[in-house]
Amino acid sequence: MVRKLFPKRKDWSHKGDFGKVLVVGGSKKYSGSTTLSAMAAYRVGADLVTIAAPERPANIIASFSPDMITYPLDGDFLNPKHLKTILGLSKDVDSVVIGGGLGREKETMKVILDFLKRNNRPCVIDADAIYALAGNVEVIRENWIITPHSREFKILTHEEPEPNLEDRAKLVRYFASRFNTTIFLKGFIDVISDGNELFTNKVGSPYMTKGGTGDTLAGICGALLAGGAKPIDAACAGAYINGLAGSFAAKERGPGMLASDLLNFIPRAIK
Numbered sequence: 433m434v435r436k437l438f439p440k441r442k443d444w445s446h447k448g449d450f451g452k453v454l455v456v457g458g459s460k461k462y463s464g465s466t467t468l469s470a471m472a473a474y475r476v477g478a479d480l481v482t483i484a485a486p487e488r489p490a491n492i493i494a495s496f497s498p499d500m501i502t503y504p505l506d507g508d509f510l511n512p513k514h515l516k517t518i519l520g521l522s523k524d525v526d527s528v529v530i531g532g533g534l535g536r537e538k539e540t541m542k543v544i545l546d547f548l549k550r551n552n553r554p555c556v557i558d559a560d561a562i563y564a565l566a567g568n569v570e571v572i573r574e575n576w577i578i579t580p581h582s583r584e585f586k587i588l589t590h591e592e593p594e595p596n597l598e599d600r601a602k603l604v605r606y607f608a609s610r611f612n613t614t615i616f617l618k619g620f621i622d623v624i625s626d627g628n629e630l631f632t633n634k635v636g637s638p639y640m641t642k643g644g645t646g647d648t649l650a651g652i653c654g655a656l657l658a659g660g661a662k663p664i665d666a667a668c669a670g671a672y673i674n675g676l677a678g679s680f681a682a683k684e685r686g687p688g689m690l691a692s693d694l695l696n697f698i699p700r701a702i703k
Contacts, residue, residue, distance in 0.1 A: 434669045437661050438477070438702060451478045451658025452525040455532075455651070456518055456547070457559075458485030459540075460508035462533030463492040465559070465647045467500075468691050469529050472651030474499060475698035476673065478658055481651075482525065484518050486510065489533070511539040515546055522547075526658035527554045531561030532647045540564075545571065554657040558650040562588055572611045577653050577667045579616045579646065597621055597632065605630050614663040616653075618646060622671045626664040633668070635675035637682035637689075644691025649674040652698070676701040 441450075453473045457466035466489065470481045482501045483493055490504035503521060505514045522528055528551060534540050544564035548555070554575040557565065562584045565572065569588070572578070578588070586592040589607050593600045600623045608615040609627030617623045622633040652674050656666035677697035681689045 433665060434672055434702075437656055437659065437665060437669050447479050449479065451527065451655055451660075452480040453478045453482070453651075453654045453658045454518075454521050454525040454528045454553075455481060455483045455654070456485075456510070456528065456530040457483070457532035457534050458489030458493070459510070459533055459535040460486060460488050461535070463489035464644060464691075465532030467493050467496055468644045468647040468695070469532055469558075469651035469654065470500060471497070471692075471695050472648040472674075472698060473529070473655035473658075475695055476652045476655040476702065478655035480525075481655075482521060484514075484521055509535050509537050509540050510543050511537075512543045512546070515543050518543075518547055519550060522551050522553055525553060526660075527556070527654050529556045529558065529650050529654035531556075531558035532650060534560040536560055536563055548573075554663065556650045556654045556657065558646065559584070569611055572613050574612050575657075575663060577614045577616055577657070577663045577670075578611075579618060579650055579653070579667075581618045581646070585615075585617055593617060593619075595620070597623070601625075601630055601632070614667050616649075616667045616671065618649070622675075624664070624667045624671060629664055631664075631668050631671075633671035633675060635672055635679065637675075637679045639682035639685075639687055639689050640675075640678040640694075642689060642691055645674070645678060645694060648677075648691055648694050648698075673698060673701045 653670035
């Protein structure tokens with residue numbers, strides 16, 4: 433499944449042939465989430481990654497690496513006056529990753545929901561964007577990957593998954609079918625389903641509890657979607673690549689590993 437998403441590239445390839453990703457995230461308090469998602473998308477093969485974030489995190493992210501393309505949005509958090517801008521940015525990309533570090537201000541929740549209603553690009557719905565969907569599941573689309581942990585899954589579905597694989601599998605398959613989308617329930621064993629097929633991923637490390645490893649996963653999945661992968665394939669391959677890179681990082685760093693350490697091992701995981 434992973435290998436088929438990485439065919440040999442033609443010699444006469446061009447910038448953009450392998451996907452353009454928009455990452456929408458960040459707030460006055462959080463800048464790392466979007467940075468990790470964007471860098472992970474680059475590391476997995478996306479050609480161009482643009483970050484739309486409030487002004488403070490956008491400026492911090494721009495200074496992190498010359499590879500970063502940032503579009504600063506006025507203010508400390510996402511609000512409705514930014515909707516037109518991010519909709520415009522989304523027209524020039526192949527996929528969108530949204531949610532990391534956005535916060536849960538009322539205005540932010542509204543603009544996330546309005547954006548998702550009007551955007552038709554494949555999306556990875558992560559973190560705070562999942563909260564925006566609570567009570568609004570009718571807007572969920574088939575070309576999305578929703579990536580909750582257990583608490584976010586409960587917020588979305590009103591069902592709390594127990595630490596029991598059989599229970600989690602039944603819940604994920606049921607709600608993926610009900611919502612007609614791909615759900616990736618993160619955990620010690622990841623459970624992924626599009627309502628038809630169901631997969632589990634056991635590759636990873638207990639040291640991946642560090643903040644940010646979910647953001648790298650979102651970026652990887654977003655890049656694979658941008659490259660043309662089906663959501664179920666992008667989710668499964670993303671789980672494996674993120675887990676394997678995390679295992680390599682954990683082996684070297686132990687309990688001191690950081691999500692940013694994982695980024696450096698993505699190329700090795702793919703290789």
